Amino acid sequence: MDYPLFLVPTIGGSWLIGANAILHVIIAHVAVGGGLLIVVTEQIAARRGDTLWLTFARKQSVALVLLSSVLGALTGVGIWFTIGLVQPAATASLIHNFVWGWAIEWVFFIVEMAAALLYVATWDKISRRTHLKIGWIYFAAAYLSLVVINGIVTFMLTPGRWIETKAFWDGFFNPTYWPSLVLRTGIALLLAGVYGWLVAARLPAEAARPALIRHLGSWSLAGVALSIAGLAWWLVQVPAAARDLALPAGSLLRQTVGIGVGALGSLALVLALFGFLLPRAVGLAPAILALALAATFFGSYERVREGIRKPFVIGQYMYSNGIRLDEVDRLNRQGVLGKIAWAGVGLAAGPTSKGEQIFRGQCQMCHSLDGYLAIRPLVAGQDAEGLAAVLEALRDGRPGMPPIVGTEEEVKALAAYLAALGGTGRQAALSPGGGLP
Amino acid sequence: MTLPLPALDPTPLPAPAWLFHLLLLVTFLVHVLFMNVSLGGAVIASVHGLLARGSGTPGRRLVRWMAGMLPGSISFTITTGVAPLLFVQLLYGQFFYSATVLVGWIWLTLLVLLVIAYYAVYLQQSEAGGGTAPAWLVVAALAFLAVAGIQTLVNLLQLTPGRWTAVATRAESPLADPTMLPRYLHFVLGAFAVAGVFLGHLGAERAAKGPDAFYPWVARVGIRWALVATALQVADGFWLFFSLPGPLQARLMGGAIGETALFVTGMGLGLVVLILLSRIQEPARERGLLRAAGGLLVLTLVGMVVLRDVIRGLYLAPLIRLRELATRTQVDLLLLFLALFVLGLATVAWMLWTVARERRSP
Numbered sequence: 001m002d003y004p005l006f007l008v009p010t011i012g013g014s015w016l017i018g019a020n021a022i023l024h025v026i027i028a029h030v031a032v033g034g035g036l037l038i039v040v041t042e043q044i045a046a047r048r049g050d051t052l053w054l055t056f057a058r059k060q061s062v063a064l065v066l067l068s069s070v071l072g073a074l075t076g077v078g079i080w081f082t083i084g085l086v087q088p089a090a091t092a093s094l095i096h097n098f099v100w101g102w103a104i105e106w107v108f109f110i111v112e113m114a115a116a117l118l119y120v121a122t123w124d125k126i127s128r129r130t131h132l133k134i135g136w137i138y139f140a141a142a143y144l145s146l147v148v149i150n151g152i153v154t155f156m157l158t159p160g161r162w163i164e165t166k167a168f169w170d171g172f173f174n175p176t177y178w179p180s181l182v183l184r185t186g187i188a189l190l191l192a193g194v195y196g197w198l199v200a201a202r203l204p205a206e207a208a209r210p211a212l213i214r215h216l217g218s219w220s221l222a223g224v225a226l227s228i229a230g231l232a233w234w235l236v237q238v239p240a241a242a243r244d245l246a247l248p249a250g251s252l253l254r255q256t257v258g259i260g261v262g263a264l265g266s267l268a269l270v271l272a273l274f275g276f277l278l279p280r281a282v283g284l285a286p287a288i289l290a291l292a293l294a295a296t297f298f299g300s301y302e303r304v305r306e307g308i309r310k311p312f313v314i315g316q317y318m319y320s321n322g323i324r325l326d327e328v329d330r331l332n333r334q335g336v337l338g339k340i341a342w343a344g345v346g347l348a349a350g351p352t353s354k355g356e357q358i359f360r361g362q363c364q365m366c367h368s369l370d371g372y373l374a375i376r377p378l379v380a381g382q383d384a385e386g387l388a389a390v391l392e393a394l395r396d397g398r399p400g401m402p403p404i405v406g407t408e409e410e411v412k413a414l415a416a417y418l419a420a421l422g423g424t425g426r427q428a429a430l431s432p433g434g435g436l437p
Numbered sequence: 438m439t440l441p442l443p444a445l446d447p448t449p450l451p452a453p454a455w456l457f458h459l460l461l462l463v464t465f466l467v468h469v470l471f472m473n474v475s476l477g478g479a480v481i482a483s484v485h486g487l488l489a490r491g492s493g494t495p496g497r498r499l500v501r502w503m504a505g506m507l508p509g510s511i512s513f514t515i516t517t518g519v520a521p522l523l524f525v526q527l528l529y530g531q532f533f534y535s536a537t538v539l540v541g542w543i544w545l546t547l548l549v550l551l552v553i554a555y556y557a558v559y560l561q562q563s564e565a566g567g568g569t570a571p572a573w574l575v576v577a578a579l580a581f582l583a584v585a586g587i588q589t590l591v592n593l594l595q596l597t598p599g600r601w602t603a604v605a606t607r608a609e610s611p612l613a614d615p616t617m618l619p620r621y622l623h624f625v626l627g628a629f630a631v632a633g634v635f636l637g638h639l640g641a642e643r644a645a646k647g648p649d650a651f652y653p654w655v656a657r658v659g660i661r662w663a664l665v666a667t668a669l670q671v672a673d674g675f676w677l678f679f680s681l682p683g684p685l686q687a688r689l690m691g692g693a694i695g696e697t698a699l700f701v702t703g704m705g706l707g708l709v710v711l712i713l714l715s716r717i718q719e720p721a722r723e724r725g726l727l728r729a730a731g732g733l734l735v736l737t738l739v740g741m742v743v744l745r746d747v748i749r750g751l752y753l754a755p756l757i758r759l760r761e762l763a764t765r766t767q768v769d770l771l772l773l774f775l776a777l778f779v780l781g782l783a784t785v786a787w788m789l790w791t792v793a794r795e796r797r798s799p
Binding site for chain 1: 457460515531534556607
């Protein structure tokens with residue numbers, strides 16, 4: 001990678017991105033689904049003259065705007081900050097290809113924020129008709145943001161024909177675009193309903209409340225159904241190699257898949273049980289349970305989607321360590337050290353420092369030393385010669401891992417560093433000419 | 438040892454660089470206007486809230502008033518900040534990413550500070566009754582002042598790749614640049630001036646509607662802040678100028694006609710604003726003078742945004758020339774963006790207009 005490195009100890013950079021991004025997408029999808037839910041609820045309530053439903057719509061809108069305009073907006077900026085720090089090359093590449101997409105999304109973002117703040121500030125202060133119109137504008141703008149961002153996020157997993165044409169629309173309407181849009185629409189609806197339970201749980205327990213709880217429960221159940229349909233379609237469209245990282249027994253993401261599916265199934269049960277059989281029992285606890293299950297399902301999906309993209313950060317175009325596929329041959333011939341010059345800054349000169357530089361520039365994006373995807377246990381007890389042979393074999397990559405790139409001598413230097421890291425190889429690495437160029 | 442600049446992304450720009458450059462400057466200007474009201478407004482109200490003794494005082498009322506306005510202005514500071522953040526990454530990504538990585542944890546702290554400031558404002562707003570101290574607003578104001586510092590730090594580091602290795606190896610503090618402090622003050626004082634004039638206008642406008650003594654007071658306070666901040670700005674401007682690298686000073690002082698003209702015009706406008714502000718005694722009754730000062734201040738800000746960009750160009754001149762960046766224009770997307778942009782602004786304008794009309798005649 002060409003840039004100075006931002007290495008996050010223990011959890012690794014990808015989890016720094018992930019922790020912020022998962023929070024953001026949950027809030028963003030609550031805002032999309034919640035926008036629709038509020039305006040539809042207000043419309044029904046106004047027609048029926050139902051004060052409880054109107055109170056709910058109003059409270060839900062305040063809760064939503066407080067959440068989305070502050071934490072939602074700032075975690076959105078946080079995505080820019082974290083991906084720019086951890087994956088600057090990939091971010092630059094995405095921006096060069098999709099800057100107009102983001103510029104368009106920004107327009108929707110402005111409209112969404114203006115409409116949201118006005119909608120909340122004008123309850124009972126303007127005509128119902130205008131208030132509803134502003135509500136619809138809020139929802140439309142929020143949903144259109146999703147429509148745009150969905151194109152860029154799915155592109156990263158399945159760039160489709162873009163690989164040959166490099167054309168915006170080929171990348172945007174890629175093979176997983178539509179299934180993902182269906183899935184995300186479903187997730188937005190199910191999150192909005194369960195977030196609604198949380199707000200409704202704090203309303204007075206009037207006679208009209210069970211009907212409201214049922215109304216919200218059916219939103220969420222519709223969302224669950226749509227999510228399942230979208231998810232199935234998405235799985236069909238995902239390339240087999242990527243699917244294999246998640247689905248067969250023993251695969252890397254098996255646990256996450258299990259947790260996600262379990263959470264979705266449990267959510268459907270909770271929604272049906274409390275929403276339709278025991279709506280009077282919906283207080284804070286069932287609402288929080290439903291929200292936790294919904295967030296767990298959604299978080300697991302995002303984790304799997306990111307996970308099966310490996311070894312790429314941009315499918316078939318750039319590896320997760322920032323090296324483009326079209327650079328590999330040249331770097332194997334000319335060496336990778338020039339590209340990762342910044343990875344050597346601050347390293348004390350020593351027999352293994354070139355190897356360490358290569359490790360930092362090529363591997364540490366995913367592998368921490370002792371924390372997440374720790375490297376030390378993997379190399380413990382191995383000598384430099386054996387490791388060099390393993391690394392040479394990894395020039396072809398392995399499922400989920402980019403190929404090792406560099407000259408033969410560079411690979412030897414990396415092996416020497418790893419052997420020293422593993423402990424028993426220190427002697428070999430420090431001996432004269434211990435595998436260094 | 439100076440390490441190579443990260444390679445440019447090989448994908449061509451999807452429109453001519455000048456267009457993105459223009460969008461960068463325009464969106465940055467709008468962002469700065471909202472930012473100035475948020476930062477300056479929070480500081481001004483905090484100071485008067487702290488000086489005030491007792492709940493009925495205008496200082497405490499200013500705190501409540503400002504706490505009511507800030508969520509909207511912060512929200513639009515952030516919303517309008519996203520666009521320049523996007524365009525600066527597109528045009529200056531090699532510099533931007535490197536600079537942020539070098540001070541990565543500090544850069545991330547900016548977000549934490551903004552979340553704190555934002556919720557602090559809401560907490561201030563929710564303080565019931567009139568006897569409340571401005572504690573939460575002070576928290577927000579301090580957070581904003583720190584955010585301004587981080588922005589100055591990162592922006593300056595972008596311009597000085599020669600320092601990167603020293604900063605990366607901790608041989609040099611990222612703050613060590615001689616222009617850091619005057620540059621920071623330049624932004625903060627500017628924010629006080631703009632927020633002061635904004636309060637002057639708003640106070641004068643409300644004062645015209647009724648006999649409430651609070652609003653003429655707000656207007657006077659605002660103008661006083663703007664006047665003092667602009668006077669200090671003149672001094673700080675000289676400090677900033679003389680701390681710039683020698684060759685840059687030379688270009689701004691006659692070395693290059695266009696750049697010199699811009700520099701002199703900016704300074705001249707600032708001085709005229711200062712003179713106008715000093716002549717306002719009772720802003721609520723001198724609306725014409727107030728409007729002239731406000732209009733010229735915004736014009737000065739436009740000049741300063743352009744000048745800042747010119748100075749960035751001078752710093753980076755040997756390393757990047759925007760007009761030489763490879764381009765392959767995506768005409769359909771460009772038109773789609775422009776159409777949606779106009780439509781989006783029209784939608785916002787329609788909403789504001791309709792709400793204002795219905796509120797006037799319910």
